[in-house]
Amino acid sequence: MVGLWNTASEQPDLTALVDPGGREITYRELAAEANRYGRGFQSLGLTPGDSIVLMLPNSAELVAVYFAAYQTGLYVVMANWHLTGAEVAYLVQDSGAKALVGHERFAAAATEAAASLPAEARFAVGAIDGFRPLGSLGEGEQGRPDVRTTGSPMLYTSGTTGRPKGVRRPLTGADPDVVPGSASWFFGIFGIRPFDGHVHLCGSPLYHTAVLNFVVISIQLGHTAVLMDHWDPEEMLRLIERHKVTHSHMVPTQFHRLLALPDDVRNKYDLSSLRAMIHGAAPCPIEVKRRMLDWWGPVVIEYYAATEGGGTAISAQEWLRKPGSVGLPWPTSEIKVLDEDGNELPAGERGLVYLRMGDATFEYHRDEEKTRAARVGKLFTLQDIGYLDEDGYLFLCDRKNDMIISGGVNIYPAEIEGELVCHPKVADVAVFGVPHPDWGEQIKAVVQPVDGVEPGDDLTRELLAFAGTRLAKFKLPRTIEYLTELPRDPNGKLYKRKLRDRA
Structure with a gap:
């Protein structure tokens, strides 16, 4: 039987986790x-x-506390540990949290965040003044908890407009030892089955929705999960070879950094164990995807999904027929493209992408207006712009909030970024609109050059000439600025708002 506790009973010595230290x-x-x-x-x-x-790095402690909450019917709020103390305090207050578990690395922020909680409800991995050691939680207790019922993550959206909102689903009252069929069903989309020798590699922070889901489901289905404390391209290759990793969840930024490794480094590791390297979270430039397929073969699988529910997936073979697509809807999921008035658009026409996952429901915690604004009937939108082709395959263009309108023309920064990032001297790039008195907005690019490349006018001319062979003239950036590093979180999400504010 699948499930953490069932496997612990039937195969107790099977490895569930490898922590970042190798334990x-x-x-x-x-x-x-x-x-x-x-x-x-x-x-x-x-x-x-x-x-x-929870305000913890990737660790065995985080996973154990998560499963503790899962089997006792608690909501688990995974705090991004890059947030300030005040921002995490908002999560504590908004979710009505009764306890906080922090790590000594984030002592200052955790202390501020937990100020409203009683001392007995603050726990630390390592030493934080005013916090009890996590090891004291349940010290001396034996056996299963007295009350067992399935809990849930309460995940907060990134808050691109206003404060983040918690996605809170009703508790099911189910037995936590019974793994929902949706877990096997979801992994089945990618050809992953229970107890079939799979090993999952987690290189991104567990405070991200998909990252957490992949680790939890892997363990529930009898797979070993290998945790990285922070992602490094060569270290990932080493761990794949060392643990015979079969699947992982990745983002396009990681692909780009893997491809930047020297050929001798890329070729010295045995990657033959790979079966399903799954990526999502951001558009993947077509050229980057092709190069990954050339290197890793048809194990690269793409999907598009939402914390709120629903999504699409596309195999490597399908993608080669439909380059740039994020695939067909999952079974029981529905995808539609609607105009601003909620009318369904025909194939090929761009509009807002709406999703639905069966009869699943959710609400943005304490924000009825946001919940209502995101919905048309049972469908909801993440404000992504895209279109469906004649075969029902979804193609994404950009986020509505990122779209540039210049001279009345809609311009999609993701398309421009996808071309510029293919230049060998570009390590990372962000494109966005800045105000212009005549055109409304004009296109600005911020580029992180590859190490050793000198930024300046010569590089700007070279990049514009390169882009000019791949993009229409009206899509070319009017200005290019250079930074030593673009503001991204460890999962690859670009904080474009910070660049806009700076501009």
């Missing part, structure tokens, strides 16, 4: 920790429907 944790050990922490939360008075906040 292997068995299913029996992970289940025991999750039981102890779960009993500890209940001894504090937490009951199903209460919330906790």
Whole structure:
């Protein structure tokens, strides 16, 4: 039977986790920790429907606390540890959290965030003044928690407009030992089955929705999960060879950085174990995708999905027939492209992409207006612009908020970024609109040159000449600025708003 606790009973010595330091944790050990922490939360008075906040790096402790909350009916808020103390304090207050678990690396922010919580509800990995050691949670407790019911992550959207909003789903009341069929179904989209020798590599922070889901489902389905503390391209290749990794969840920025490794580094590792290297979260430039397929073969699978539910997927073979597409809807998922008035658009016409996942429901916590604004009937939108082709394959253009309107023409920065990033002297690039008195907006690019490349007028001329062979003249940047590094989070998400504000 699948499931953490079932596997701990039936195959207790199977490796569930490899932590960033290389320590292997068995299913029996992970289940025991999750039981102890779960009993500890209940001894504090937490009951199903209460919330906790985690501010932890990728670690065995994070996974154990997550499963503790999962089996005791708690909502788990995964705090991005790049946030300030005040921003995490907002998550504590907004979610109504009853406890916080922080790491000593983030001591200052965790201390500020937990200021409203009683001392007995603050726990730390490592030492934080005013916090109890995590090891004391449930200390001396034995066996499963007294009350067991399935909890849920309460994930916060990135907050591109206003404060982030928590996506809170109703608790199901299900037995946490019974793994939902949707877990096997979701991995089945990518050809991944329970107990078939899979090893998952996690290189991105677990505070991201998809990253957390992939690790949790991997463990639930009897796969070993290998955790990286921070992502490094060559270290990823080393871990793939060392642990015979079969699948991972990646973003296009990681592809770009892997491809930038010298040929001798890329070729010295055995990657023959790879079966399903899944990517999403951002548009992947067509040339970058082709080069990854040339290197890794047909194991590169793309998908498009939302924290709120629903999505598409496309295999390598399909993508070669439909380059640039993010695929067909998942079974039970629905995708439509609507205009601003909510009318369905015909094939080939660009509009807002709307999704639906079966009869699943969600709400933005304490924000009925945002929930209502995102919906048309049972469909909801992430404000992505795209179109469906005549075969029903979805193509994404850009985020509505990122679209540039210059002289009345819609221009999609993702298209321009996808071409500029293919220049050998470009390590990273962001394109956005800046105000212009005549045209409304004009196109600005911010480029991070490859190490050793000198920024300046000569490079600008070279990049514009290169782009001019691949893009219409009206899509060319009017100005190019250079930075030593673009503001991205560790999962590759670009903070374009910071660049706009700076401009």
